[in-house]
Amino acid sequence: MTPILTTALTIGGAGLACGGLLALAAKFLAVKEDPRIEEINGILPGANCGGCGYAGCAAYAEAVLLKGAPINLCAPGGAEVLGHLADITGETAKVAEHKVAVVLCGGDVSHAPRKFDYNGVADCRAAHATGGGDKSCSFGCLGYASCSHACPVGAIEMVNGIAKVHRDLCISCGSCIRTCPRHLIKMVPYARTIHVMCSSKDKGPAVKKACKVGCIGCTICTKLAENESIKMAGFLAVVDYEKDLDSDAVIEKCPGKCIVRI
């Protein structure tokens, strides 16, 4: 019996001693933290999308309490999270307008061909930096899915070689916008559904050569759209998302077939 007893006592004793040390450490080395930080962190969606400008939800929670960050920065959380944050902090803020991302390019593989055979890293930024990108149009979606990979909620799908945002899944964090080397993705109000699906700054003939559904700068839509809600920016028609636009005429009359309702 003695060896068993000795063993049990030794191991048990060692265990007790270690446990005691851990307990002491937990007590004396504990980091003092405002319990509300943990509470806010629990309320935030936990997508860690970075849309608020902080490195994840925990950082934002800390910033709200310690650095006085505005409480309406969490786009994915919307009104619900804002309400909770207002309760905890006692601050008030207006709910930010519900916005969704849209990729302003409609030149999929059937409309805009490749101009060379790209061989390299399958990433839009890398492709863009190599020979200026392999798409015939130097402004269009390259289709290497960098935005789709960056999206924390899987709201961007690659369809026929270009990115499409599922607007009802989008949490408006803006991660995709930061990855697109061609700056094609815009955050637009959810209520606005008519878009010029082209971002080419080229002149009409060059656009036509590169893509079958590009904006050729004909300006027809700017005349049809109510209260100047589509304006020309150089050779490109651009929707002014601040204004209402709900005209089917602009869609039908666009010779480039690049104005669509999503």
Add this chain to the structure above:
Amino acid sequence: MSELAIVSSSPHAHSGSSVQRIMLDVIIALVPAMAAATYAFGWDAIRLISACVLACVASEGVSRKWMGRDLGVEDLSAVITGILLAFNLPPSLPTWMAVVGSVFAIVICKQLFGGIGYNPFNPALAGRVMLLISFPVFMTTWSTWGIPAPLAVDAITTATPLGLVKTAIATTGELPFTFNGATALQLFVGNQNGCIGEVSAAALLLGGLYMLVRRCISWHIPVAYLGTVTLFSAILWLHHPQQNLNPGFHLLAGGLMLGAIFMATDMVTSPVTKRGMLVFGAGCGLLTMLVRKWGGYPEGVSFAILLMNAVTPLINRATRPRVFGAVKKKKA
């Protein structure tokens, strides 16, 4: 131009090397040792090598498909794992055990970690150690079956030479045999008992030479490994020649040559810097000798290399080269 020009980032030239070519070179380098194994153990060597290779390639193919990886088995790395695992098995091992070891090596130790390039441990060695722990009796039974008659007369048989030494020291406190030119030659040409791949130091060295020429390995790991073993055993031997065999024996016996030339040099699981390779090789040598001298097993090559595999990332980090230009900046 009808066909589109290829556009890629520079450089637009390549040395022409490929992973497949490296693997093929390693396989070619293993041929002499396979021949020696077949000569020494006959049918058993062929049986085990083919069983391991087939099992490895099959499980690699199946698991890659199953895990949805787009790479196939054409990089030949599974073939090497198969051969090396077989080299680490005793000739009398049942085929089914070899197959179990192969599947473990490929599926658990390689594919589950992410496939080629991502495995932290040498799959063949991990497979062998799994078998050694699971089936200790089978893994340490050394049959003399198959050793050609002319060589069997003086062959050091029935147990591995290292096993003999370990048992003798433990029981009688004396060396079981003396190590002289004749025994050295026996060990060198392949007339010893042991795992099928470790019999002939000569065949292994020949393969190592080929790999050096083809740049599949650099000299750093084998030299550091063998050098440390030599140094360590020389100190022991000079200190106490009655209890310790001389360095020549330690170099030629057991799995050291196989380990130093083929296992420790596995690219994936060894350091990338030259200094790191030296540290890695020295660590392997030290651990091998510790096990051989004081450990529970007669041979420590597998354990030594696996343990060093575990610290490879650490070695890489510690031996990061000083960046060219990392000097104090003179004010401009």
Add this chain to the structure above:
Amino acid sequence: MGASTANFRAPGGIHPAYHKDLAAEQPIAEMPLPAMLVVSMSQHLGKPAEPTVKKGDTVLRGQVIGEAAGFISAAVHAPTSGTVKLVAAVATAAGPRATAITIVPDGEDTWVEGITPCPGWQTLDKKAIAEKIAAAGITGMGGAGFPTHVKVSPPPEAEIDTLILNGAECEPYLTADYRLMIEHAARIWEGALIIAKALEATTIRVAIEDNKPQAIAAMQDAIPAEAKDAQVVVLKTEYPQGAEKQQIFAITGREVPCGGLPLNVGIVVENVGTTLAVWEAVVNGLPLTERVTTVTGGPIATPGNVKARLGTSYADLVEFCGGTSGTISKIISGGPMMGFAQPDLACGTTKTTSGLLLLGPDAVQAYESMPCISCGRCVGVCPMKLMPNELSQFLEAEDYETAEAYNVMDCIECGCCAFECPAHRPLVQHMRRGKAQVMLIRRKQAS
């Protein structure tokens, strides 16, 4: 006095197949004026030049058509006389678009007025020399295209003691600098004396790899009597011996600090082509309007070294060299190690177009990249002693902070790592993207 050999050996390096025999023995051939010239405003490192002409203007050869836009920038001159047909953004050889001026030559090739030769340059002070170089719009003609007038006017505390003329031309296929050294050794030496005067440097070294004995002999024979401490240094043939920092180390044993410039160790390196351009600019008063480009590669009918006006389209260069035969798989502006692949032959030459290389299907290896097998070859060949294997993995995971901590910014994009990589990983592309991203982050933090 014979040529001396390099004292030190820079780390890393590779031995690619050189293929220099294709064009090495072809004397420099002057190309007649093409039907059109597309002159980019982005011919150099730094800010593109500002166009000073518009559509319909007539220009004379040597007339400024683009003004330097800032400190690190250089003027661009009309390569011949003619009419401006278009001012518009076109793709540059490196990819991004930049404004370019399209000129239709009138065939007269009339020089602008006010060209003032200055054979007695010895009387000029260093400021005057730098001004003449700036007025001629000279930039580094070896690769990066750093404006030369900036290089020759170092801050006073830099104390430059050595001028190195880079004649290594370590890029495979290219032979333009080689031909220049053989055909214009004396002028290059005089150009070197001019630059040395501007720098107040007492020592001049000409670096040439040992696979170019003819160039070594030519430069050796032409060492001017008035040069106090001038030598030809023979470098071991190895890529990248032409890389500035490695070359400085090979010759002097001085290590340019990370993020620093050669002037931090008292050295300025000039390409031999640039040096010749400096001679033209100071002695003859001529701005930079043409350069020698090696047109080479398997599909080119008669490879050669062509002196062509800036803005000559690649298609015209190829035609001058007898056109092509067989399939063209890759079109490269520059050499195979650091050049830029082109989608077509539309681009025009610039001050940095050292070569136009066409590769057939046999010479093109596609990247079908595999996971890294940690062979360590990239670590062994990296001339900056970086660990490209690790860095590329950090960058793949978009961990720019760690990549920066492990010196991704010191990568010179020489391509040794990717050349050696058995897994065919696009290491340089990862580095390029990583460097761009780190720059972006740094700029964001600074603002």
